[in-house]
Amino acid sequence: MELEREKGITIQSAATFTTWKDHQYNIVDTPGHVDFTIEVERALRVLDGAILVLCGVSGVQSQSLTVDRQMRRYNVPRITFINKLDRTGACPWRGIASIRDTLGLNAAAVQIPIGAEAQFEGVVDLLEMKALYFDGPKGEVVREEPVPKDLEALAEEKRSLLLETIADIDEEVGELFLMEEEVDVPTLKAAIRRQTIALKFVPVFMGSAFKNKGVQPALDGVNDYLPDPTQVENRGLNLDNNEEEVVLKTDDKEPFVALAFKLEEGKFGQLTYMRVYQGKIKKGDMIMESVDSKKVKVPRVVRMHSNEMEDVDEIGAGEIAAMFGVDCASGTTFVGNKATRINMTSMHVPEPVISMAIKPKDRGKSGAFGKALAKFIKEDPTFKMHFDNETSENIISGMGELHLEVYKERLFREYGVETEMGQPRVNYRETVTRRAEFEYLHKKQSGGSGQYGKVIGYIEPIPEEEQTEDKFEFINGLSGNNIPPEYVAAIEKGFMDATAEGALAGAPVQGVRFVIMDGQAHSVDSSELAFRTAACAGFRQAYAQAGAEVLEPIMKVEVEFPSEFQSGVVGGLNRRKGVIESVTSNMTGVYSTVKCAVPLQGMFGYSTELRSLTEGKGEYSMEYTHHAAVTKDTQATIHKAYLEKRAAKN
Numbered sequence: 001m002e003l004e005r006e007k008g009i010t011i012q013s014a015a016t017f018t019t020w021k022d023h024q025y026n027i028v029d030t031p032g033h034v035d036f037t038i039e040v041e042r043a044l045r046v047l048d049g050a051i052l053v054l055c056g057v058s059g060v061q062s063q064s065l066t067v068d069r070q071m072r073r074y075n076v077p078r079i080t081f082i083n084k085l086d087r088t089g090a091c092p093w094r095g096i097a098s099i100r101d102t103l104g105l106n107a108a109a110v111q112i113p114i115g116a117e118a119q120f121e122g123v124v125d126l127l128e129m130k131a132l133y134f135d136g137p138k139g140e141v142v143r144e145e146p147v148p149k150d151l152e153a154l155a156e157e158k159r160s161l162l163l164e165t166i167a168d169i170d171e172e173v174g175e176l177f178l179m180e181e182e183v184d185v186p187t188l189k190a191a192i193r194r195q196t197i198a199l200k201f202v203p204v205f206m207g208s209a210f211k212n213k214g215v216q217p218a219l220d221g222v223n224d225y226l227p228d229p230t231q232v233e234n235r236g237l238n239l240d241n242n243e244e245e246v247v248l249k250t251d252d253k254e255p256f257v258a259l260a261f262k263l264e265e266g267k268f269g270q271l272t273y274m275r276v277y278q279g280k281i282k283k284g285d286m287i288m289e290s291v292d293s294k295k296v297k298v299p300r301v302v303r304m305h306s307n308e309m310e311d312v313d314e315i316g317a318g319e320i321a322a323m324f325g326v327d328c329a330s331g332t333t334f335v336g337n338k339a340t341r342i343n344m345t346s347m348h349v350p351e352p353v354i355s356m357a358i359k360p361k362d363r364g365k366s367g368a369f370g371k372a373l374a375k376f377i378k379e380d381p382t383f384k385m386h387f388d389n390e391t392s393e394n395i396i397s398g399m400g401e402l403h404l405e406v407y408k409e410r411l412f413r414e415y416g417v418e419t420e421m422g423q424p425r426v427n428y429r430e431t432v433t434r435r436a437e438f439e440y441l442h443k444k445q446s447g448g449s450g451q452y453g454k455v456i457g458y459i460e461p462i463p464e465e466e467q468t469e470d471k472f473e474f475i476n477g478l479s480g481n482n483i484p485p486e487y488v489a490a491i492e493k494g495f496m497d498a499t500a501e502g503a504l505a506g507a508p509v510q511g512v513r514f515v516i517m518d519g520q521a522h523s524v525d526s527s528e529l530a531f532r533t534a535a536c537a538g539f540r541q542a543y544a545q546a547g548a549e550v551l552e553p554i555m556k557v558e559v560e561f562p563s564e565f566q567s568g569v570v571g572g573l574n575r576r577k578g579v580i581e582s583v584t585s586n587m588t589g590v591y592s593t594v595k596c597a598v599p600l601q602g603m604f605g606y607s608t609e610l611r612s613l614t615e616g617k618g619e620y621s622m623e624y625t626h627h628a629a630v631t632k633d634t635q636a637t638i639h640k641a642y643l644e645k646r647a648a649k650n
Contacts, residue, residue: 002413003406003409003410003413010029010030010031010036011031011036011406012031012036012039012264013028013029013030013031013039013040013042013043013262014028014029014304014307015027015028015029015273015304015320015322016029016304016305017303017304017305017310017320018305020219020222020223021219021220021223023222023223024319025222026047026319026320028043028047028320030043035398035399035400035401035402035403035406036399036403037066037070037350037382037399038349038350038380038381038382038399039262040066040067040070041070041347041348041349041350042261042262042330042347044070044071044073044074044076045074045259045261045347046259046261046275046320047076048076048077048226048227048228048229048231048232048318049076049077049078049079049222049226049227050071050076050077050078050079051078051079051080051081051218051222052064052067052068052071052078052079052080052081052202053080053081053083053209054080054081054082054083054095054098054099055082055083055084055095056082056083056084056085056087056090056091056092056095056206057084057087057088057089057090057091059094059095059097059098059099059102060095060098060099060102060103061616061617063616064103065102065103065591065617066619068103068105070348073348075199077196077197077198077199077225077226077227078196078202078226079196079202079203079204079205079218079221079222079225079226080099080107080202080203080204080205081204081205081206081207081209081214081218082095082096082204082205082206082207083206083207083208083209084208084209084210085113085116085117085120085206085207085208085213085214086117086118086120086208086210086211086213087117088117088118089117090116090117090120091116092109092112092113092204092206095204096108096109096204099202099204101590102590105202106165106169106200106201106202107201107202107203107204108158108161108162108165108166108201108202108203108204109126109158109161109162109203109204109206110125110126110127110162110192110203110204110205110221111123111124111125111126111204111205111206111214111217112124112126112151112154112155112158112206113206114131114133114148114151120208120213121133121213122134122213122214123205123206123207123213123214123217124147124148124151124155125217126155126158126159126162127159127185127188127189128185129147129155129159130144130145130146130147131144131145131146131147131148131151132144132145132214132216132217133145134211134212134213134214134216138212139211139212139213139215140212142216142217163177163183163188164177165201166188166191166192166195166201169195169200169201170191170194170195172187172191173187173188173191189224189225192224192225193224193225196225196226197225197226197227197231203221203225205217205218205221228318229250229317229318230250230318232250233247234247234248234250234277234344235247235248235345236248236257236277236333236342236343236344236345237342237343237344237345238341238342239290239291239341239342239343240341243343246342248277248278248342249278249317250277250278250317250318251278251279251317252279252280252316252317253279254278254279254317255278255279255335255336255337255340256276256278256279256280256281256285256287256334256335256336256340257276257277257278257279257333257334257335257336257340257342257344258274258275258276258277258281258287258333258334258335259274259275259277259331259332259333259334259344260272260273260274260326260328260329260330260331260332260333260334261273261274261275261330261331261347262330263328263329263330263378263379264379265375265379265414269324269325270324270325270326270327271322271323271324272322272323272324272326272328273304273320273321273322274315274320274321274322274323274334275319275320276315276316276317276318276319276320276321277317277318277344278317279317279336280314280315280316280317281298281301281314281315281321282298282301282313282314283298283299283300283301283311283312283313283314284297284298284299285297285298285336286298287334287335287336288334288335288336288337288338289328289332289333289334290332290333290334290335290341290342290343291332291333291343293338293341296326296327296328296334297325298323298325298326299323299324299325300323300324300325301313301314301315301321301322301323302321302322302323302324303315303321303322304320304321304322309322329378330378330379330380330381331346331347331381347381349381349382350382350399350621351621351623352382352383352384352397352398352399354397354398354399354400354401354403354404354604354607355395355396355397356395356396356404356421356422356423357393357394357395357396357421357422357423358394358395358396358408358419358420358421359393359394359419359420360417360418360419360420361418361419361420362417362418365415365416365417368415368416368417369411369415369417369419371415372410372411372414372415372417373385373394373396373411376407376410382398382399382403383396383397383398383403383407384396384397384398385397388427400607400608401605401607401608404421405421408421423604426552426553426600426601427507427553428505428507428550428551428552428553428630428638429507429508429509429510429550429551429552429627430502430503430504430505430507430508430509430510430548430549430550430551431461431509431510431511431512431548431549431551431629432459432460432461432509432511432512432543432546432547432548432549433461433546433547433548433549434460434461434546434547435458435459435460435461435546436458436459436460436542436543436544436545436546436547437456437457437458437542438455438456438457438458438459438538438539438541438542439454439455439456439538440454440455440534440537440538440541441453441454441520441534442454442530442531442533442534442537443525444530445525449524449525449527450525451525451526451527451529451530451533452521452522452525452526452530453487453519453520453521453526453527453530453531453533453534454519454520454521454534455483455491455516455519455531455534455535455538456516456517456518456519457477457514457515457516457517457518457538458515458517458542459512459513459514459515459539459542459543459546460512460513460515460546461511461512461513461546462511462512462513464511467510467511471510471511472495472496472499472509472510472511472512472513472514473512473513473514474492474495474513474514474516475513475514475515475516476488476516477515477516477517478516478517478518478519482518482519482520482521483516483518483519483520483521483531484521484526486528487521487526487528487531488516489528490528490529490531490532490535491516491531491532491534491535492514492535493532493535494531494532494533494534494535494536494538494539495514495535495536495539497532497535497536498535498536498539498540498543499512499539502543502548502550503540503543503544503548504548504549504550504635504638504639504642505550505638505639505642506642506645506646507550507551509543509548510551510627512546514535514539516535519531519534549629549630549635550629550630550634550635550638550639551627551628551629551630552599552600552601552627552628552629552630552634553599553600553624553626553627554597554598554599554600554624554625554626554627554628555597555598555599555600555603555622555623555624555625556595556596556597556622556623556624556625557573557578557594557595557596557597557598557603557620557621557622558593558594558595558620558621558622559573559593559594559596559610559618559619559620560591560592560593560618560619560620561591561592561594561610561613561614561617561618561619562590562591562592562614562617562618563585563589563590563591563592565613565614565615565617565618566583566592566594568613568614569592569594569610569613569614569618570583570594572606572609572610572613573594573596573598576598576599576602576603576606577598577599577602578596578597578598578602579596579597579598580594580595580596581595581596581597582594582595583595597625598622599628599630600624603622606620607620
């Protein structure tokens with residue numbers, strides 16, 4: 001993607017198919033930026049194993065923590081590769097310590113480096129106890145040598161540590177270790193594989209990917225320690241049997257089941273990435289969506305090699321491929337026939353944390369604008385859009401400012417639509433704080449029958465515990481026939497009209513009870529319109545005396561961050577008028593969580609501030625809880641802006 005080259009970051013995951021020593025690999029490279037975390041979710045949802053790549057200088061970073069949580073969510077076994085050991089300041093042991101302390105993983109090195117920083121030459125294999133050097137212009141030639149004399153003691157020390165770590169969790173190696181018997185290489189490899197797949201151990205490899213040093217042993221580690229598709233238990237839900245869980249078999253002979261986990265707009269149309277869990281698919285086959293039984297024909301099946309693709313005739317169980325010409329949403333399950341209505345469990349989709357208003361600069365391109373947004377929503381479950389009827393704005397929501405900025409750029413580059421983005425207006429509400437009475441006569445004579453309606457009553461606040469979903473209440477307290485019964489419905493409609501727009505911010509009024517007690521009608525001039533108008537004006541008359549106030553949405557916010565940044569994070573939330581409810585730490589004390597209530601207005605731009613305060617290591621989520629009164633100075637500012645807006649319209 002051209003946008004990726006310009007910004008210097010990965011925005012979309014890229015898939016490729018390759019082989020290594022007679023093993024077939026489906027590799028998905030995912031972005032590192034937290035704004036594009038859905039790409040990592042998608043990959044981990046469909047892959048059987050992962051390589052967690054860490055920087056040899058920085059160790060565990062912000063996105064490492066996020067990815068670790070995602071790996072745990074999907075129970076994905078992983079090996080770790082500590083990269084960039086040729087850089088100044090690189091230290092693999094500091095990286096392993098951060099894996100154990102910060103991520104809480106049971107990790108141990110299966111290699112040690114030969115040389116450090118600019119003198120980094122290769123690695124020592126602690127299982128085979130041999131040195132590996134990487135020759136050739138691209139490090140493609142692996143040369144084996146005896147362990148250097150100056151590294152023998154360190155190699156023995158780290159091998160003993162590896163054996164102790166495995167002995168603590170593996171029964172077979174543990175017995176040999178206690179009996180002080182030699183643990184041969186095949187036995188140790190088998191134990192590491194068992195415990196890695198069981199999520200009890202993480203083997204750590206090291207090298208420099210840029211100089212292709214240490215990459216080949218890491219690929220051997222994938223073969224040796226990560227599971228193949230037959231060793232992973234995948235489950236689906238049987239839609240014909242009350243969504244009962246069923247275990248899928250990685251077998252080409254079983255009925256076809258696949259998950260479309262990623263959509264991409266290519267030059268030949270929509271490209272649908274698909275993981276086949278069971279059965280196989282051929283070019284020209286008819287498949288159907290498991291939920292709505294919509295049938296589609298597969299015109300073309302390809303294996304992806306990053307930007308290039310290879311046409312194939314069929315794809316079997318355990319493989320990843322892409323289809324052209326299949327219109328579906330991300331997360332759709334495909335099956336071979338109605339007899340196999342199985343739906344794969346959905347991937348975790350985090351809720352958007354930021355929203356902005358967006359509109360096309362050229363109204364003539366509204367059609368392309370709508371089409372593009374609909375396409376983006378199908379591609380990316382974390383990108384959402386809705387039209388706000390109260391503010392008459394298109395509101396887009398996503399995982400951060402960069403996330404939304406990328407879609408703004410894509411609108412222009414792919415669809416030729418220039419847009420303007422800004423902060424959406426907050427959905428304020430208004431209410432009353434005390435009882436106020438009204439007595440209003442609507443009288444109008446303009447020739448012929450006129451308009452006449454008089455209403456007497458009061459409005460009062462509804463206690464919070466008595467409020468219903470409608471947030472307002474109309475009570476008919478009339479006695480006698482001063483107002484004929486046929487006009488009561490019109491009075492209620494007038495009340496509803498008045499609550500649609502308050503006098504302070506032009507926002508809907510809630511939490512108010514309207515009680516009609518008495519009034520007067522005219523035998524000729526009274527009508528439904530007259531009483532509707534009188535009720536509306538009577539409400540506004542009382543509203544001015546009822547202690548009206550503006551309410552703003554309050555968000556429940558949960559912030560997770562390294563404990564070292566606690567004072568800065570708490571201070572930042574206080575500046576945004578947040579009310580801190582609790583501050584807790586995890587068992588290791590490394591990470592802290594703050595739960596608080598913050599006005600929505602104060603949360604705009606917070607994702608950028610949080611990353612700045614925590615060196616990119618903090619994350620937050622928020623959800624609406626209720627509306628609460630704004631401060632007096634804020635109310636004065638909102639009211640002034642509303643009056644200026646009305647004056648400008650007039």
